[in-house]
Amino acid sequence: MVALTAAQRARDAIGALTRSVADFPTTGVIFRDLTPVLADAEGFAAVVEALSEGFEVDAVAGIDARGFLLGGAIAHRLGVGVVAVRKTGKLPPPVLACTYDLEYGTATLEIPASALDLDGARVLIIDDVLATGGTIAATASLLAQAGAAVAGTAVVLELDGLGGRAAVESALPEGAAIRALVTG
Numbered sequence: 040m041v042a043l044t045a046a047q048r049a050r051d052a053i054g055a056l057t058r059s060v061a062d063f064p065t066t067g068v069i070f071r072d073l074t075p076v077l078a079d080a081e082g083f084a085a086v087v088e089a090l091s092e093g094f095e096v097d098a099v100a101g102i103d104a105r106g107f108l109l110g111g112a113i114a115h116r117l118g119v120g121v122v123a124v125r126k127t128g129k130l131p132p133p134v135l136a137c138t139y140d141l142e143y144g145t146a147t148l149e150i151p152a153s154a155l156d157l158d159g160a161r162v163l164i165i166d167d168v169l170a171t172g173g174t175i176a177a178t179a180s181l182l183a184q185a186g187a188a189v190a191g192t193a194v195v196l197e198l199d200g201l202g203g204r205a206a207v208e209s210a211l212p213e214g215a216a217i218r219a220l221v222t223g
């Protein structure tokens with residue numbers, strides 16, 4: 040029997056275990072809950088491997104909150120450190136901040152303004168879901184302000200029809216990778 044690749048194993052787990060919930064957190068949104076995928080040992084391992092594959096970077100940025108779970112594991116696999124990109128009010132000043140629109144509201148993300156040395160660092164941005172792209176675009180903007188070079192972004196699930204890929208393409212440097220394990 041031919042062994043499945045990490046991407047195939049990840050897609051199988053995502054297909055089997057993702058839960059779709061109508062009208063959460065607001066009416067009209069179909070919320071895609073990846074919690075069961077990440078809670079499954081084989082699913083989590085396959086997702087982490089498939090998101091990490093081929094990236095050579097100096098740091099991983101994991102986005103609050105679900106991106107933290109993946110970002111830490113991916114950074115460890117790649118042998119680099121992880122930067123937690125926090126929702127507003129969690130980090131002590133001074134911070135760099137960026138406010139953006141989501142599928143269901145607005146939010147602000149922050150990173151430390153001076154406590155990290157990201158100047159020239161190649162950074163991979165990790166999150167669970169790409170929807171409108173606002174979250175990843177805001178993260179890319181914060182990292183650029185800190186002097187980092189965004190090497191790419193990788194997510195588990197890209198939602199169709201919300202313009203997220205185009206938004207992220209215009210926010211990332213030319214040639215930066217945009218990887219989604221499943222689109223739908």
Ligand SMILES: O=P(O)(O)OC[C@H]1O[C@H](OP(=O)(O)OP(=O)(O)O)[C@H](O)[C@@H]1O
Nearest residue numbers: 103104105141142169170171172173174
């Ligand atoms: O592409 P976008 O439209 O920006 O949406 C994607 C973001 O939305 C979700 O996070 P959310 O802000 O709901 O926060 P959470 O991770 O704390 O649940 C998801 O985890 C992504 O971070």
Ligand SMILES: Nc1ncnc2[nH]cnc12
Nearest residue numbers: 069070071072142168170
């Ligand atoms: N529909 C959705 N499901 C899960 N996470 C999301 N983030 C933004 N939109 C989402």
